[in-house]
Amino acid sequence: MEFSGYREDRRGNWFGGGTQMVYMDESTEPEFYIVNEQESQIIRIREEQQIKMLSHCMYGPQLKRENIDWLIHKAQFKYYDSVDEYITKTASDI
Numbered sequence: 001m002e003f004s005g006y007r008e009d010r011r012g013n014w015f016g017g018g019t020q021m022v023y024m025d026e027s028t029e030p031e032f033y034i035v036n037e038q039e040s041q042i043i044r045i046r047e048e049q050q051i052k053m054l055s056h057c058m059y060g061p062q063l064k065r066e067n068i069d070w071l072i073h074k075a076q077f078k079y080y081d082s083v084d085e086y087i088t089k090t091a092s093d094i
Contacts, residue, residue: 003066011037015037024065026064044079045083
C-alpha cells in the first residue's frame, strides 16, 4: 500500500503538534529526525553521540522512508540534512 499522506485538516498536529522526534529503522542503522510542525521543518540527526543516545532512550513515532519523503516533497517541509546545517541556515534569518 502506497503512503498517501496525512490528513490536511490535521496539519500542524500530525505528530502531536509542536516539535517531535521521529525515527526510521529500515536500514542497518536507524535514522532520527526532528519534525517541527509549526515551522514545517524536518531536521536529520547525524552526530554519532546524539544517535547513540537516541538509540537507547528515544520513544517517538516510527516512520517509513515514504513517510519522510512525503513530508519533504508533498507536504513541502523544509529539509535540513543535519543539525549544523539547520543552525547555519536559520542563524542568518535572525
